[in-house]
Amino acid sequence: MADSNYSSDEKIPLEDATDEFITEKQGNYSQNLKYILEMWIDWCADRNVTTITDITALTMRHYASSLKRRARSDNGIAASTARTYYNYISAFLSWAVEVEYRVENPAEKRKATKLLPNSRTNSGDQQFWSPEQRQAITEFTDKRAREAIEADNIDPFEPVRNRAIVHVLAYTGVRGSEVLADYRDERRNGLRWGDVDLENSVITVLGKSQNPHEEVGLPGQTIQPLRRLRTLVDPPTDSWPVFPSRHPPSLYSRIEDAGYDKPDGDTWDFMLEKSIQPPPMSTSGARTLLKRLSKEVAVPGLDLEDGDYLTLHGARRGVGEKLYRERGAAAAQRTLRHADPQTTSEMYSHIEASELAADNTEVFDTE
Known part of the structure; x- marks a missing residue:
């Protein structure tokens, strides 16, 4: 008892x-x-x-x-x-x-x-960002960001932030909760600039294993979007979230919590001036963003009328899929940080089955 x-x-x-x-x-x-x-x-x-x-x-x-x-x-x-x-x-x-x-x-x-x-379901039935889908959404967000930066009458923050989010998801294999806030776990409060090392192409995250110092490599495709975002925001401290939310009620709440009245001017500029940290974007917010972008981009291979969209975990699977096919299981396992190789093998068993079928076809063609 x-x-x-x-x-x-x-x-x-x-x-x-x-x-x-x-x-x-x-x-x-x-x-x-x-x-x-x-x-x-x-x-x-x-x-x-x-x-x-x-x-x-x-x-x-x-x-x-x-x-x-x-x-x-x-x-x-x-x-x-x-x-x-x-x-x-x-x-x-x-x-x-x-x-x-x-x-x-x-x-x-x-x-x-x-x-x-x-x-x-078998492993091939689960969503992953295909190369065509990855290219479509990254090119779209890159174009939007460049247009906003060059325009005189557009606030470039959201297009530049969105490009950085999409590129990090599309190319690193991180879990959404490792770089975005998950309000079910207070420790998962979003990636901070102090955790980003652009010179060495590494970010440090709280991994699934609960190790708060897991290192994730930043492929070259992510460096410029992150560098441009940092230049644009110019965060006053390294503890600022890399992907902040600019949801007005949330910003006003942060300002009130810091002991200030609602500013008359630009809320964002006021927070920067007073070093009041904005809330990080959450995994829920990122899902909403991906749903909107999937429609705007008209991402190929999705049934948009049926509500399909590029998911957070689909981005991670897409990274593993590409690496598994072109660099093998070990490269996919290292990038996805699976502790057990069997996890990687099961995730991409459809690739192994397909390749085995091709090999067997060649064997029997010689009879």
Whole structure:
């Protein structure tokens, strides 16, 4: 029996049990758990399920069904995301069995899991930025940035920032949460200029392994966009975000938090003058940007009418795809910083299968 304030025959509130579960976890995983468990607890509360012993296989069946409906809706979640949500809840309930708060895990019952959406896909079905798509969006943002810089009546900040974001995503293989803010994890607050070394072509990020000093190489395609952005912004300190948000309410909030009244003049200039840091762009903000750019560029190979767009993780996969094909698995693994080579192999198994088919064709052609 685990140490706790409860005995096994007590009605333990879901909030208390999940809090205990989350405290045993660490890092971004715990933040994801907290977010998903809180949503699930709210869903349970609407059904008068409030304690850990109230949860049945039927409860989890209904939850699986609700996830399946969300996965089918036009603005819903991916089937893989739905299954991830369900697996997090199942992990919590397995823990509850381990500490003897429950006798069994109802989320593992066939009655419950059979309604989950099917997310089985092969590696080739998952989005990656193709060379044509990468070229289309980088050329478009480069053109927009140059036009804005040369124009007399256009504020060049957003086009120049957007070009830098797109080029970093398109060519480095970073995860979005490594260079943008992820508000589920306070440590992931965006890339800072102090973490950028343009002379040595390296940025330092908080990696998935929770190592805060993982180095990511900056290919030549990213250097000029980043250098031009830095020159344009001229950040007063190295702690400024590389990709700041200029969402007006957020800027006013930062100014108020710094003890100033709303300025009469330009808000951005005021923040620069007073060294008030703007908020970093978030992963959510970047997704919104990529959705807009995908439409404006008319990116080839996307069903824009069906809501397709170039995704953050698709950029990372695209980098790995290009390297895997032209430099091999080891180069892709090093760039994507996979700890286990098997991860890289599984991600690009469709390439290996295709190449194997070509080799086998040649073998049998000699018969």
